[in-house]
Amino acid sequence: MDRYLTxxxxxLCCFSVQSRPEAESTTPTKMIWISPDVEGHTHKNIHAPDxxxxxxxxxxxxxxxxxxxxxxxxxxxxxxxLDSRTNACTGRKLLTEERRRLYQATRLPQVVxxxxxxxxxxxxxxxxxxxxxxxxLTLEDVLNAAGEKEFGIVxxxxxxxxxxxxxxxxxxxxxxxxxxxxxxxxGLVDMLLEGRLAAVLEYPNAFHSFAEKLGGHSLxxxxxxxxxxxQVEGHILCSKTPAGKALVEIFDREIAKLSQQQSYLDAHLNxxxxxxxQAVIDIYDEVYGxxxxxxxxxxxxxxxx
Numbered sequence: 001m002d003r004y005l006t007x008x009x010x011x012l013c014c015f016s017v018q019s020r021p022e023a024e025s026t027t028p029t030k031m032i033w034i035s036p037d038v039e040g041h042t043h044k045n046i047h048a049p050d051x052x053x054x055x056x057x058x059x060x061x062x063x064x065x066x067x068x069x070x071x072x073x074x075x076x077x078x079x080x081x082l083d084s085r086t087n088a089c090t091g092r093k094l095l096t097e098e099r100r101r102l103y104q105a106t107r108l109p110q111v112v113x114x115x116x117x118x119x120x121x122x123x124x125x126x127x128x129x130x131x132x133x134x135x136x137l138t139l140e141d142v143l144n145a146a147g148e149k150e151f152g153i154v155x156x157x158x159x160x161x162x163x164x165x166x167x168x169x170x171x172x173x174x175x176x177x178x179x180x181x182x183x184x185x186x187g188l189v190d191m192l193l194e195g196r197l198a199a200v201l202e203y204p205n206a207f208h209s210f211a212e213k214l215g216g217h218s219l220x221x222x223x224x225x226x227x228x229x230x231q232v233e234g235h236i237l238c239s240k241t242p243a244g245k246a247l248v249e250i251f252d253r254e255i256a257k258l259s260q261q262q263s264y265l266d267a268h269l270n271x272x273x274x275x276x277x278q279a280v281i282d283i284y285d286e287v288y289g290x291x292x293x294x295x296x297x298x299x300x301x302x303x304x305x
Contacts, residue, residue, distance in 0.1 A: 028243045028250075030067045034078040034090035052092035052234065054267040055110055055258075062254045074180055075156025087243040089251075092234030094158040099237060104244040108255045109233035111268065112287045114279055116159055116201045116232070118142065118223040119189075124198040126150060127221065138226050139166050142199060146175045152188040152200035155180030159201060162227040186210045193217060203232070205272045231283045259288040 035053065060068060071088075073081060078090045082103055091110045099105065118137070120127050129145035130137060143151060143166070155178045158164055167176065177197060179188050189210040191197045204222070211217040224230075236251050238244035258264045265284055269277050281293045 028087055028246050029065060030069070030087060031247055032069045032071055032081070032085055032088040034081055034088060035070060035072050036074065036078070036092075052111055054270060055264060056091060058258055058264055058267060059110075059251065059254055062258060063250065066250070074184065075154070076180060079156065082237060082239050082244075086239050086241045087247065089236055089238040089244070089247055091236050093237045094160065094232060095235050096158050096161060096164065099158070103237040103240055104248040105238075106236045106248050106252050106255065108235075108252055108259070109287060110236045110251070110255060111234040112280075112283050113232055113234075113268065113272070114204050114276070114283065115229045116225075117204055117207070117228070118199060118201055118225050119192060119207055119217075120199045120221050120223060121192060121195065121197075122219045122221050123195075124150075126198040130223075134223055136226060137223055139163055142225070143172050143175050146198060148174050149177045150198040151175050152177045152179065152191060152197040154178075154184045154188065154201075160227065160229050163201075163225070166227070186214075190214055192220065201228075205276065208273060209271075231287075233287060259284075260290060262292075265290070265292055 033056065060066070071081065079102075081088050082090065093099065093105075095105055120130070126142070126145050126147070130141055133141050139162075153159070153167060153176060159167070166172065177188075177191070179191075185202060185206055188197065188200045189202060189207055192200050193211065193214055193216075207217075207222075211220070236248065238247045265281070268280055268284060272280050278293070285291060285293050
């Protein structure tokens with residue numbers, strides 16, 4: 001009996017030693033990273049605030065062993081690449097039930113920031129019809145009042161579960177102007193400022209950055225919709241493969257460490273107007289469990305690029 005037991009232990013030890021290099025070899029050394037904008041093809045040469053890119057730089061610095069191939073694509077194309085490649089990832093994506101099912105997703109967000117707002121032109125009939133409801137405004141209120149192709153949204157972007165479901169409803173499609181080009185966000189803001197749209201949904205930092213560069217927004221009124229989350233957590237999504245799962249685990253580990261550092265907070269704040277910094281820090285502290293709101297802002301931060 002002892003002889004059989006000794007033989008079994010020997011075989012188990014051999015298997016453990018032999019299998020370790022194989023397990024280690026599954027750690028990915030290459031990744032495809034999908035960025036949102038096509039360089040040189042942005043609307044009026046205006047680029048979107050790039051918190052995702054700034055934090056990715058810090059993540060790459062912490063992962064020198066990872067060889068990264070960069071691909072640029074819009075939201076819809078990015079999801080297609082995740083479906084077709086085994087080691088592709090993309091950042092700053094709102095988690096939905098569908099995305100959790102189709103892709104590997106980081107537990108921690110890559111970026112955090114204030115949520116979308118509704119921006120409405122004050123000189124359009126839409127505003128006159130919804131102004132009395134502005135303190136309890138819903139998306140249905142806005143879409144009921146909007147004219148044909150007056151309401152602008154970014155194609156392939158998630159605005160949150162309730163908003164996404166409503167926007168997918170066939171009865172509202174004639175009201176929507178969906179922009180899917182590489183310059184989709186700034187293009188929509190420009191259409192709003194020019195009066196070609198009556199309303200758009202956009203992130204506050206992106207809207208103000210675009211509007212300042214496009215010539216002001218004195219006729220635009222920011223509003224909050226009841227269904228919109230007041231803060232957004234943008235996660236990293238990767239291919240639904242063993243390599244994608246391994247990449248997500250690597251990113252989670254590094255985000256957990258980097259998010260505790262001033263440099264990672266600065267990578268967020270550099271893309272927001274100073275007037276918004278405290279709101280961003282409060283959200284950051286809540287999500288990452290930090291205490292930066294209790295410390296004075298002493299780092300050298302730039303204003304919106």
